[in-house]
Amino acid sequence: MAKKKGVRGVIKLRSTESHHVYYTQKNRRNDPNRLEMRKYDPTLRRHVLYKETR
Numbered sequence: 151m152a153k154k155k156g157v158r159g160v161i162k163l164r165s166t167e168s169h170h171v172y173y174t175q176k177n178r179r180n181d182p183n184r185l186e187m188r189k190y191d192p193t194l195r196r197h198v199l200y201k202e203t204r
Contacts, residue, residue, distance in 0.1 A: 163200040
């Protein structure tokens with residue numbers, strides 16, 4: 151029997167200024183819109199905006 155798809159899914163957060171990617175989870179029922187977060191980019195060594203990609 152196949153495992154059914156849950157509400158929490160793995161998403162990619164891609165940097166807007168480089169090619170760095172963070173992987174995280176989010177609850178699609180509570181937050182159906184795409185995430186935008188300021189996180190640390192180790193390639194640029196500063197905080198930049200990360201946007202959710204699918």
